[in-house]
Every structure is written in C-alpha cells, then in structure tokens.
Amino acid sequence: MNKPIIKENVIMEYHTEARSTDAQSYPVPSDIPKSYLRDDIEGMPDLSEPEVVRHFTRLSYMNHSLDSGMYPLGSCTMKYNPKLMEKAANYDGFSLLHPLVPGHLTQGIVKLLYNTEQYLKTVTGMDAFSLQLAAGAHGELAGMLMAAKYHKVNRTNKHTIIIPDTAHGTNPASAAMAGFKILNIPSGSHGMIEADMLRPYINDDIAGIMLTVPNTLGIFESQIVEIAKLIHDAGGLVYIDGANFNALLGKARYGDMGADIVHLNLHKTFATPHGSGGPGAGVIGVASRLREFLPVPVVAKKGSDFVLEYSVKNTIGRMIGFYGNIGIIVRAYTYMRMLGIEGAKEVSAFATLNANYIRAMLKDVYNLPYSTQTLHEVVFNDAYQNQNGVKTIDIAKRLMDFGFHPPTIYFPLIVHGAIMIEPTETESKDEIDRFIDAMKTIAEECKTDPQVVLNAPHTTPVRRVDEVKAAREPRLVYTKPV
C-alpha cells in the first residue's frame, strides 16, 4: 500500500517502481522531437535522488580537502578558504555577469578590479598591475614576453635569463617559451644566491634574472638588493617569482627590493580553493618603465568612470579571453578587505611562526639539509630514515593514515628525498601538534616497524598504487560525450 507522506517518499516509491520495469518503458511526452532525445546509455543505473546524493557524498569522503584536514603541501600555500569569499563570488551580480555587457553596466566589477590593483600596488611596491593572467605560470609567461619586448624595443640584443637551481620548473619553461636562452646557476651552501657567486655569470647577453623570493627552500634571498643592482648595471631586468608572497605580506615589498616584474599567485596568498592546475589568478606587477608593455586590456579610471583600456603603447597583446578568472579576483579582494593591512601582517607572521614551530619540533627526528633560517615553509629529507630502508615516498604515504595530506615531496630538486612542509597560517596549534605527533610516530616506526611504513597507506580507500606502471603504461580512457 503506497502511503506517500512526505515528498521524498513519493520520489523513492516512484523510483522503486520504475526500476523494476524496462527503462524503455518510461513515458516520453510525444510532442518532444526525437532529435532532442538522448539515446539510452548502456549500463546506466536507474537510481533515486537519495541514492545519488549518498553515492556522491560517499565519494567526496574518499578525497582529502582543506575542509577535512591540514594540507601542508609545500610551495602550494593550501590555506583554508573562508566561506565568505565563496558567498561574495556567488553574488548574482558577479557570477551571472556576461563578459560582453557594456561598460556603463559593469562599473561595479571594473571598480573591484581597480581597487584590487590599488591594494596590490600598496603591498608589493610595484607601479602597475595586470590581473588577467590565469595562473602563476601564465603570469610568468606574460612577464617574460614583456621582458622580451622590452629588450626588443630598446634594441639591447640580450637573450639569456639566469635562473637558479631552486626555481619552480615553470620558470625556465616560461623564459624559454618567450624565446630566451636559460642559464641555470647553482645556489650557495646557504641555499640562496650570493652576489659574489653571480658576478662571474654576468655578461652582455644577460637579459635578466628570475628569482623566487623567498625561494622554494623557504629561504629569503637576503642579497636580493645587491643582486638586483648587479643585473640592472648590466642592463638586465629583475623578475621576481612572488608565488611565496605569503611569507612577506605586509612585511616586505618586491618593489623596494628592485623588482622590475613580479607575479603573485592570488590563489595561494589570497586564499582560493585550487589544485590540479586551476583555477587561478597569476597577477603581474611592474615597475613604471615596463607599464607600456602590459597585456591588454588594462583597468583605468577616467574621471569617475572605471574603464578597460586597449591603447597601451608597446603591449604584448591579449593573454586570455575577456578578463581572466574574475571569480578568483573577487575572492581575493574579499580576502584582502576581510583582513585589512593589520590582518595581512598576521598572515605572514603566523605562516612563518607555524613553519618554524614544525621545524623546531621535528629537527631532531628528520634531517634538515640547510640550516639557514627559513620563513613560511621548511624542507627536510629522508636521510635518517634511509638507514632503515624507508624513503620519502613511504613517509608521505604513511601520513595519510593519520588523516593528513602529504607534504610536497622530491622538490626542490636540489634536496635529495625532499619533504617540503608548508602549514600556512590557518592551522591551529592543536592541528599542527597532531601533525608533529604523526611525523614523530612515523619516524619511530621507521626504526621499530619499518614494514608498516613501507606498506602504507592502510586506511585510505585507495592503497599504494603502482606509480611506475601508471607513468609507463597510462591507460587513457575515452568516454563518448552524451
């Protein structure tokens, strides 16, 4: 006897009934032309709403996210993303705005872009910004194309960019794509570039340097001012990769260090859920003499109007359709306004404190390849654990059993077996202590019961996968779109 009391029951009963019959027998209104109807999908399960909801909710538990726990992936700045930012980005006025709506109806969003630029100019000390780049690597490419055009317009005949061995792989890739030759130089014993070491590499062909500050070891390039002077005296440009700006926000400015071009990852420093390459905003800031090379359109204020301008003297042109990942910029702006300048200072202070706390608590159980003071992240390696046959990859896998996302591993490349930890400022002391305990427990297990580490993870939905096989024999499945 069907006794539908609440709506959901009706749906369930309807589906229970429907499931027992042939899918073909669903009544299709006869006035829908056949060309608009989908063919049957073979093996398509016929399920009720609660069954579907529970299936996807169960699947979501199988993954790790910042909403479920700490995500100390070094270099990636996986901070917690306040829900307020999602609320702002989802306001209809932003999320439903069509990019072709004329300027007089889009003053709000263009003003938001303008204000974001003002804020970024203040905290970086750069003179102008473009926010339209879709990722850090995209910002690097735009920056390098600007550097190439600068040298072309000024007929300097310089073609080589110096990049240290600690750099993110995207740095040499971006410089090469912009047509430069790459000169890779080693860091000194303190994990940074020293002006005296750099001097012998300077010659007439040096078009500039790409330097990450602080670098991927978490170390501040403390000779940056001297390095910038050396490069400038040789007629080159200083590009700073500012993906690690979380360590400096509100404390130090790239403009004051002598940067000509910088990129920031709004999706790292200014919180945004990100991963797997997107979505992002790799904004670029420039010194005034490079303003004329910015990609178009640029945001400007004319009288009381906010406009997108296309007449930029030596522009490198368009880098993206419309104005990039606007939603990410709305999130970043919300974050900036939420924090204010005082809050911004606390971001870098706590990011640095948290990383240094982890460093101090773990330095006796994990090897520190560089003893130089670090900022927002700390790089250990597996040298102690190797004695028991345990490698970095095993430690990373074992951490998952304790409910943590593994840190970045085997990067930067100059550290053998690197374990790169970036807790960010958004983790509580309790959570960081739990992480430290887990790392200490694993170090102990490496001595007393290495098998438990070598066979980890034990509690995750997917256990140890054959990564070599996955890389050597990728199975690319093509699914016909429906």
Ligand SMILES: *Cc1c(COP(=O)(O)O)cnc(C)c1O
């Ligand atoms: C993340 C990162 C990049 C690249 O940024 P994407 O947004 O992933 O393209 C470049 N350099 C450094 C130092 C980074 O940490």
